Amino acid sequence: MRKLLPLLSTNPHGGGRSALTCRYRCGDACFHEVPNTSDNEYVGDVIAGALSRRSMMRAAAVVTVATAAGTGAALAGAPAAEAAPAAAAAYKPGRTDGARGLRFQAVAPNTADQVTVPAGYSQNVVIRWGEPILRGAPAFDSEKQTAAAQAGQFGYNNDFLSLLPLRGEHGRQVLVANHEYTDEVLMFRGYDAANPTREQVEIAWAAHGLSVVVVQEEHRSGKLSPVRRHPLNRRLHTTSEFELTGPVAGHALVQTSVDPAGRTVLGTLNNCAGGTTPWGTTLHGEENFNQYFANGSSATDKRYGIAAGATERKWERFDKRFDLAQEPNEAHRFGWVVELDPYDPESTPRKRTALGRFKHEAAQPRLTDDGRPVVYMGDDERFDYFYKFVSSKRMKKGGSRAAHAHNLTLLDEGTLYVAKISGDSPAAEIDGTGKLPNDGEFDGSGVWIPLATAGADGAVSHVPGMTAEEVFVFTRLAGDKVGATKMDRPEDVEPSPRSGRVYVALTNNSNRGKGTNPGADEANPRNLNKHGQILELAEHWDDPASDGFAWRLFLVAGDPNDPATYFAGFPKDRVSPISCPDNVAFDPYGNLWISTDGNALGTHDGLFGVATHGERRGELKQFLTVPRGAETCGPIIQDRRVLVAVQHPGELDGASVENPASVWPDGPGKVVRPSVVAVYRTDGGDIGV
Template sequence: MDDDPVSNDSPNPHFEQFLTALAPHAQIRRRLLQLSLGSVVLPFLGLPALAAADRSEIGFRAIAASTEDLVRVPEAYILQVLYAWGDPISNGPAFRSDAGNSAAEQAEQAGMHHDGMHFFPFVSHGQPSSTHGLLCVNHEYTDENLLHPDGGANWSEAKTLKSQNAHGVSVIEIELTSRCKDVRWQLVRPSTYARRITARTPMRIDGPAAGTAAMRTRDDAGGQRVAGTLANCAMGVTPWGTYLTCEEHFNAYFNGLDQPTPTQKRYGIRARSAGYRWHEHDRRFDVASEPNEANRFGWVVEIDPWNPGSEPVKHTALGRFKHEGAMLTLAGDGRVVVYMGDDEAFEYLYKYVSRDRFDAGKPGGGAALLALGTLYVARFAADGRGQWIALQHGQNGLDAAHGFADQADVLIHTRQAADRVGATKMDRPEWVAVHPRTGEVYCSLTNNRQRSAVDPANPRADNSFGHIIRWREGDGQGAAAAATSFAWDIFVLCGDPQHPDPDKRGNIRGDAFASPDGLWFDPDGRLWIATDISGSAVNRGDHERFGNNQLLVADVASGEIRRFLTGPRGCEITGLTASPDGCNLFINVQHPGEVVGGRFAPAKPLTGAVWPASQFPELTGGRPRSATMVIRRQDGGIVGC
């Protein structure tokens, strides 16, 4: 999502300033713009390149870019559609091709627009299964023109309920089965684990902000309970076996005041405007009626997939902003570390460090580890170093004199707190991935088309192609994840090598791509990169040669990048996860058909009309449907190897 107006007008420095400020020290601007394709790994900040022993080979032949309405993969790979919008999660109502399912039926079916997900294996005889598990799938948002037979016309309470029930998370049970020569993944039906968590599911609030005045509403006088989760983008996984779903562009659901408050403006809530019409039939989403309801969204939510009767928990200790994901790792001393990006132009990178240590042998595992800890925001320096600045009440100017009454106030107003401490503005920080052996951290900066000034401090005005940064915690030599300092460099500057503007050619060694979004390391250390060029830009103008959105694989030791998959027209590729043996890769194809004149066109009847941009996955002229797919090698080997 890159269509929100800029809401950060703080004077904090932008990350691009440091790229140029480094120039006298390491000639970084010249190197970024003039590097040969064979020199993509950048050890110019004194960060040693990964040792040859850490190199992870890419074992497939790259495929070409594509504009076809198909999912394409290399030869010798098998594709399967597993779980599409409207499919029943267990025994339940089937999808109606005219979108005529009711709100109650939608609550028992896959939601819309699959995003982040994770495979949780069953364990047998002490070993994780690669053929049987639970799959948690986020459903980020809805398109009302697809969701209802007559689209957004004649808006009603029933349509509001259906839209709310198409958000949230699916938990499904899946199994790899073999019948004769037909080897396929399928949903286990019925399943006692299957459930849907929606924008109406009751959940608990914990951490410093729970119960405070700013979290109280007419429906929840105690400020410790909330109905639902929404805008569920990327995710995270805990070592105690739970799933973290992240609330991103929550502002689009709230109808603002004639004169929004500074806090509402800072979070993108617009005057008398909402992207959705829920507020017409659900007063929670009308700020004039419930001024505090918006404070109860924009959090990381923990779900226990193994206990279908458990209540999800919103963790306020991790801060309130437009969470793209929550990448969890463990520090050397056992403390939990969570990396998070705020997905909007000029927003920040965050890290949470728990107060206590994870003990795998302790009953309850990590029940309180995400409720008690310290939230930090990143400040990058021009010498290739950086600091994690604590967002802690009483420190770094976060006190009553500067508008922060207590720690709850700091967390509810995380963006303002980050503004106050001088965090570094970034170009839409999205997914974060941690190398499984080195602890090196990678973050995708998808793009920033809203920076127009060209000067020595901004070498890529209109950074429409994005880049990926990386850092090493502590002294840059180890994996001290809880450290408050780090060393950073650029892994890759995305671009089109054939572009006439040198600033837009990038320095990719291998297959060209733009707008990196999803990042995921497989156990062997290959970095998988999913792209998200918006529907307004894909296959147009500067993006014409990239083709549809795609999935690539990077060897981080050599910098080589190869294209593994191309998606159907107008889609985003997202949600990477795999079975423990690496032989089954799960990906999501989100919002197929999101192109100009496509998905946002008025709803079309099924009879006598073809949806114009995409008919994925059926390819028979019907409504495009987001879907989870499974990719396997024909010989049963490790995917990507």
């Protein structure tokens, strides 16, 4: 029997993050009071009268069917072949090396200061912070870094990754990366946090944002390397121009003294995860934007976590737009989903206001049967919500300029919804320990509550007391008003290309059940939740535009020896321990891959693969671990390679340039550098087969 692993730290956040991570990544969000103090109902409550009779009938039908079929029945709308095993007894050993795509030797939990991969696999660093990608950019020199140099170099703290095909250039692909935030104390020797210099601030501005860089694959392996100075290579940062589009563009709430028209924003901030569209663009979620703005004072600022005083980075000393006392609307211009066309280096990225403003972890689209995009989104905050947007316009196929121009308008018109979900077990059976209810699963039904609809001729609010523009700018407040379900930090949301089910990573919430905060419910079944869970959702009738869904918890994370864990019914002595799921992606075989952030089991974060269908459903195996202080981000799983973004290596309490906590990736005497890593089979074969 395994012993429960010790916690990495006594951090009040409840996970394994260092205080340094919390300081620079999210502005110590978890040290502050929970922003959501609304008294709306929680999971397990009776669905309120705001829902349509049609939604109620559908939800009841789903619960009835699931109950009649017994525990483990297929979720509503999912193919019969995708039904889950009823319990661990349904598992048949078969092959001993795992489901197809997961046939590798699981990496043991560890604390090594390296990227550790399975036996028979190799790796290479694709690109590091500071590597030049634009013409004229100098080689990286951490001791002589300038803002001008950084503007032409790969940015800091890579998170979301996307790889797109590059037609006409054999063996090349286009890599797009988010650069979420900067760790000034790990970037600048002798950094004085109380008195940063203008040059240091401008370097940090240039290190945020997005990078587009063409990469070349090595024919005999999965190794990738950057093609420097390629015409498609691009850097977008805190002083680049972005266009506001959709229902809020031009509104008084986004007008500033510098931009009285309210349509042109300088910069994108705290880009976390994202998505890749079927029409060849990428989406980038602006997450913890609140930490960059000083002197917030209004109730709406507090709901979004904007502090009343100075910021950590002191940017407001060098640009008044970061001082809300001088530019009160500037914060309203962040917290959106950005759409980028990586094939057009002259294009202006667009902030899509119809998708709502909150702390976007990600935005992943799929198409309805008639070709309309549906985008799923999580709001990464304790007790906040998850959303979807359903476009009213259909995607045009083909590579014509007219089709491309049309597709670049798809995310400006449609309806924004927020989720409200209900469990199907009596409240007495959800005791906060993670013990399964009597029916053997945490499951139930839910509805999508419409918030506002944007159209070519204007926008309409569905929330009493709020205009449509207010709904899109203050989306959290709209969710409060309609009684959306408070969740345990909804992060990445990914639809399965195989089954159509949607998987929601709920990272953790150590505040659940603490003090006056809400206690456990069926979708968030543990109080003081340090390890998180993954929710599996099936839209009614396999229709992404449906107004209702069925759901169940696919994984309840933690050490498998802990009775408060669950792996879709798979035997727990045959799975890897996992804590704090963050980003998710699918491989070509329909397996879900999960990267972690803040592992609370005493070992390093990593990347895991788990079967979502068949007799091995729930079998979870660790594929890699990352170095000291690092988080695993941006996973991409292709036939021949896995890509991960190793974010904030060495980000541990007390670390600095002078006193590094990690020597990755270049060894002792070199500055620690966030980097993108490719992993591939040493023999050149496909991953996990």
